[in-house]
């Protein structure tokens with residue numbers, strides 16, 4: 001089972017991913033988390049990605065496809081994986097499809113979390129994330145502690161207003177066309193209303209997969 005979680009930055013993919021993963025019994029893979037871990041570890045991948053990420057630009061497709069291919073070949077992803085914010089350009093969708101075909105696998109569904117820009121700006125302006133386990137929170141001050149692991153909550157550098165505006169523009173230009181690509185490829189695309197209680201959004205997403 002390979003499911004792509006799709007949507008604007010701040011749509012709630014990172015909040016929904018672990019809830020859906022627990023319900024479906026498969027792990028998640030978030031390229032954003034992998035890249036932030038690489039930056040913290042000071043690897044070459046991290047050094048290459050940092051500038052793009054701080055500006056809110058996309059990291060080059062070749063880098064992302066390297067992460068995706070590596071992840072798909074890992075035994076822990078053999079049963080399935082939820083791809084959180086992983087497919088953000090048409091070349092990434094094409095590359096993922098090719099990598100899946102080589103392994104005799106396929107993307108089973110795309111869940112698109114739908115939300116308007118005003119709500120995104122409001123959410124991201126009040127978002128903090130755990131610097132240790134990356135769990136996102138809305139409306140919790142930097143310096144508070146993570147409920148899950150006790151790590152410190154921090155603001156993401158790319159959640160400042162200018163980077164948010166750029167990320168929404170990047171979404172419109174480079175990421176939104178991916179949905180039409182999947183529809184044309186015959187992949188099931190479900191659009192989920194991403195506004196409301198977290199549990200309600202999870203229930204909508206699980207309902208759409210049935």
Ligand code: AMP
Nearest residue numbers: 031032052053057058059085086087088
């Ligand atoms: P996220 O944590 O998903 O909001 O991602 C944070 C940042 O990481 C993005 O703004 C991009 O700079 C980079 N990134 C994460 N995933 C991708 C991807 N699939 N393609 C390109 N850049 C990505």
